[in-house]
Amino acid sequence: MSEASTIGSSLGSGPLEALEHALHEERRALLEHDVDALLRSTQAKLVALRAAEAAGASGADAQRVLALSELNQANGALLARRRREVNWSLRHLGRLDADTVYDASGQSGAKAQSRLNVSV
DSSP states (O other): OOHHHHOOOTTTTSHHHHHHHHHHHHHHHHHTTOHHHHHHHHHHHHHHHHHHHHHOOOGGGHHHHHHHHHHHHHHHHHHHHHHHHHHHHHHHTTOOSSSEEEOTTSOEEEEOOOSOOOOO
C-alpha cells in the first residue's frame, strides 16, 4: 500500500489533499533533478499549507498531519543531501555557489573563499 493511500483525512480533497499532492510532486522533482517542477511544487506546497492553516485541523486530522510532516521532513533531508552534493562538486571545481556563506548562528555575511590559488 502506498503512502498516499494510507494517509486518510476528514478534509477529503481539501487543503491536506493538496498539500500531500504537492509533497509527492516535490519528492519526484528532487529525485528527477527537475528544477522547474521543484519550483512549481514548492509554490503549490506553500499555497496548500496556507490553506490548511486557514482551514484548521480537527483531531481526526492529527494522524494525517503527522504523516504529511514526515513526508516534508523526508523531502527536506533529500534536498539537504542534493545541496551537499552540489557544494562538494563546486568545491572540487574550485568554485562556490554564492558570494557569501552562513556563519554558525545562521547569519549571512561571511565571505566565501575559494581553494584555488592563482598567481599572476
